[in-house]
Amino acid sequence: MSKAKWMGISKVRENIAASSSEEVTASYLDTISKSKINGYVTINEGAIARAQDIDNGKEGKGHDGVLAGVPIAIKDNISTKGIQTTCSSKILQGYVPPYNAHVIERLLDAGAVILGKTNMDEFAMGTSTESSHYGTTLNPWDHERVPGGSSGGSAAVVAAGEAPISLGSDTGGSVRCPAAFCGVVGLKPTYGGISRYGLISYANSLEQIGPIATNVSDIATIMDVIGGHDLRDSTSIRQEIAYQDSLVDDVSGLKIGVPDEYFAEGIDEGVEKSVWAAIQKFEDMGATWEKVSMPHTKYALPAYYVTAMSEASSNLARFDGTRYGHVEQGENWHVMASRTRAKGFGEEVKRRILLGTYALSAGYHDKYYLKALKVRTLVKQDFDKALSNVDVLMAPTMPAPAFKIGEKIEDPLALYLTDVNTVPINLAGVPSISMPCGLVDGLPVGLQIIGKHFDESTIMRAAYSFEQNTDHLTKRPAGVE
Amino acid sequence: MITKDEVEHVGWLARIEIDEQDADTYATHLNTVLEYFGQLDEVDTENVDPTYHVADVVNVFREDVVTESLTQEEALGNTKSKQDGHFKAPKIM
Numbered sequence: 001m002s003k004a005k006w007m008g009i010s011k012v013r014e015n016i017a018a019s020s021s022e023e024v025t026a027s028y029l030d031t032i033s034k035s036k037i038n039g040y041v042t043i044n045e046g047a048i049a050r051a052q053d054i055d056n057g058k059e060g061k062g063h064d065g066v067l068a069g070v071p072i073a074i075k076d077n078i079s080t081k082g083i084q085t086t087c088s089s090k091i092l093q094g095y096v097p098p099y100n101a102h103v104i105e106r107l108l109d110a111g112a113v114i115l116g117k118t119n120m121d122e123f124a125m126g127t128s129t130e131s132s133h134y135g136t137t138l139n140p141w142d143h144e145r146v147p148g149g150s151s152g153g154s155a156a157v158v159a160a161g162e163a164p165i166s167l168g169s170d171t172g173g174s175v176r177c178p179a180a181f182c183g184v185v186g187l188k189p190t191y192g193g194i195s196r197y198g199l200i201s202y203a204n205s206l207e208q209i210g211p212i213a214t215n216v217s218d219i220a221t222i223m224d225v226i227g228g229h230d231l232r233d234s235t236s237i238r239q240e241i242a243y244q245d246s247l248v249d250d251v252s253g254l255k256i257g258v259p260d261e262y263f264a265e266g267i268d269e270g271v272e273k274s275v276w277a278a279i280q281k282f283e284d285m286g287a288t289w290e291k292v293s294m295p296h297t298k299y300a301l302p303a304y305y306v307t308a309m310s311e312a313s314s315n316l317a318r319f320d321g322t323r324y325g326h327v328e329q330g331e332n333w334h335v336m337a338s339r340t341r342a343k344g345f346g347e348e349v350k351r352r353i354l355l356g357t358y359a360l361s362a363g364y365h366d367k368y369y370l371k372a373l374k375v376r377t378l379v380k381q382d383f384d385k386a387l388s389n390v391d392v393l394m395a396p397t398m399p400a401p402a403f404k405i406g407e408k409i410e411d412p413l414a415l416y417l418t419d420v421n422t423v424p425i426n427l428a429g430v431p432s433i434s435m436p437c438g439l440v441d442g443l444p445v446g447l448q449i450i451g452k453h454f455d456e457s458t459i460m461r462a463a464y465s466f467e468q469n470t471d472h473l474t475k476r477p478a479g480v481e
Numbered sequence: 482m483i484t485k486d487e488v489e490h491v492g493w494l495a496r497i498e499i500d501e502q503d504a505d506t507y508a509t510h511l512n513t514v515l516e517y518f519g520q521l522d523e524v525d526t527e528n529v530d531p532t533y534h535v536a537d538v539v540n541v542f543r544e545d546v547v548t549e550s551l552t553q554e555e556a557l558g559n560t561k562s563k564q565d566g567h568f569k570a571p572k573i574m
């Protein structure tokens with residue numbers, strides 16, 4: 001078996017054509033079995049059989065699909081029929097969904113082979129994957145550091161050559177942060193762009209499923225498969241975007257806005273330099289840039305956390321030991337549920353449910369929840385205003401490279417503060433892509449390109465042009481070809 | 482400031498059992514975060530409408546047609562306690 005390596009979808013398809021999906025899938029499973037990074041919670045036992053079915057043409061629709069036989073890793077909060085889905089929580093240990101999420105139906109129709117379910121912060125609550133009940137995932141660039149989160153497993157396995165592509169979900173940066181920390185590409189689409197049917201909810205007004213890959217073209221390929229309208233998600237929007245068509249190497253005339261507030265005090269010097277060098281590169285390629293002001297950025301973080309925790313306290317009410325997952329005994333339902341939740345949820349999840357319950361409770365609703373929603377309006381207006389003058393915004397995805405495992409997990413607020421550049425995007429619902437733009441002390445830096453609602457075409461074009469004219473995406477972790 | 486008693490009350494509202502000792506730790510952690518949330522008071526939101534979500538949709542309807550759904554067996558497939566085709570829970574009252 002060959003060494004772990006980065007392969008885009010086109011290379012994987014070439015290899016399948018030259019051998020078989022079974023052989024390619026087996027090679028990935030072999031790499032995973034030797035892995036030290038703990039990127040997967042569950043391996044799909046049916047992966048080889050599925051690959052054989054594709055090879056034998058048994059899957060009518062998948063056989064000639066754009067992902068025919070192509071392996072993919074799926075974040076463990078996306079429902080996969082017949083494959084354990086835990087949200088990296090003890091409370092869902094052993095839960096096997098009886099149905100597929102919309103995105104999984106689409107991937108299977110296109111011929112994809114699911115390798116397994118990837119590790120994450122418990123219920124997607126975190127920035128480091130350290131809150132997983134199944135242990136931390138290690139950053140492939142430095143095993144002493146976090147891969148980012150909450151989709152840490154999905155980004156780490158792609159960076160480590162343990163899957164060519166993956167899906168994550170992004171509530172406040174959960175695709176973009178790990179993509180930045182692991183030196184790969186991750187897209188948070190416009191809110192409403194991808195159906196959330198079958199995504200286990202954390203904060204439903206903020207989150208979107210998003211793809212992670214080693215190159216921009218693969219992001220487009222996956223989005224063409226999973227994007228679009230679905231009746232089963234009432235916030236899904238009828239809007240067709242031709243992602244492949246946006247892969248054009250041309251940014252002449254592109255107007256870039258650079259928000260000062262995203263380079264705030266405390267930003268790592270190396271990160272700042274790398275991002276400015278990227279903006280300079282865009283200028284060399286024919287784009288123009290100007291500074292823009294987004295005055296409510298500072299308040300986006302508290303507004304985000306109040307909103308997310310409030311929504312979480314409602315969304316996670318369903319885990320009561322009755323229908324699925326872990327269960328404790330009790331003399332009545334209240335005691336049974338309270339014990340099940342006390343034992344089944346980890347500390348960060350409990351903190352967020354308690355804070356959300358408090359923020360929504362009588363006497364505090366207006367002070368916290370309603371106030372946060374009003375501030376959200378102001379944050380969104382900042383984006384509307386800034387993006388009325390420019391085509392895209394550019395900023396660092398994360399204010400610093402990956403931090404060390406254990407460095408921040410004991411101080412919840414310090415961990416929340418690292419999300420400062422990613423959460424405003426979710427409050428506004430606009431699309432944003434993170435891609436590598438340099439290394440600082442051997443650790444990847446993420447450039448964030450933010451666009452207007454449903455204008456993924458423009459941020460994809462910018463990202464593709466940057467990829468074609470720089471060598472950042474040729475850099476890989478040690479031991480990966 | 483959230484008190485230890487309030488933490489226990491919120492725990493009851495959220496159906497999360499919290500013992501005496503944990504209540505202290507939660508109170509400390511929760512107060513740090515709530516104090517940070519207090520920053521929101523600095524923002525003037527007079528005459529600003531709240532944003533509940535950003536999807537540009539109102540009242541989404543679909544045709545009322547019967548489609549395939551989970552079988553009873555599938556729906557009950559993950560519970561540890563069932564009877565006569567129902568989920569079985571301990572008494573609530």
